[in-house]
Amino acid sequence: MSRAQGGRDADIVSMAHRRRIFVAKLRAFRAVVRWSQDALAMRTGITQRAIHMLEEGNTEPRRATVAALDRIWQAMGFTFEDLPDGAFRLTVPATALDQAPPRHVARKRPVPAKRQP
Numbered sequence: 001m002s003r004a005q006g007g008r009d010a011d012i013v014s015m016a017h018r019r020r021i022f023v024a025k026l027r028a029f030r031a032v033v034r035w036s037q038d039a040l041a042m043r044t045g046i047t048q049r050a051i052h053m054l055e056e057g058n059t060e061p062r063r064a065t066v067a068a069l070d071r072i073w074q075a076m077g078f079t080f081e082d083l084p085d086g087a088f089r090l091t092v093p094a095t096a097l098d099q100a101p102p103r104h105v106a107r108k109r110p111v112p113a114k115r116q117p
Contacts (some may be wrong), residue, residue: 009065015060017086022066023057023089029073032092033099086106 030040037055041048046065053059061069073080077093 019057019060021082021086021088022061023055026051026069026089027055028090029069029078032078032090033076033096040072044072 029035030037033037035043035052039049040046041051046068050059054061054065076096078096079091081089081091083089
């Protein structure tokens with residue numbers, strides 16, 4: 001295997017690792033604040049489907065998505081410290097633990113049309 005090939009493989013591994021770290025941060029945040037994917041979507045402007053895809057690790061987050069999540073994390077006082085070994089440390093403010101989860105907003109489903117006899 002060439003040195004260039006090995007370098008590309010290392011980049012792919014590090015990209016996959018960074019994606020898993022981002023997913024872990026996203027899931028940890030939602031778990032602490034007890035928000036559904038819908039609740040997070042409403043507060044960030046990111047679609048619920050996009051959040052689902054991110055959490056499944058099926059997509060690379062866009063810069064705008066990362067920025068929207070960073071804004072909400074910072075606004076709520078959450079800090080993520082990236083550690084040298086590739087892990088991270090999460091600091092949760094006590095106020096976040098006292099917050100009630102947002103009320104679930106039911107999605108309106110279309111009413112089926114009545115059949116004419």
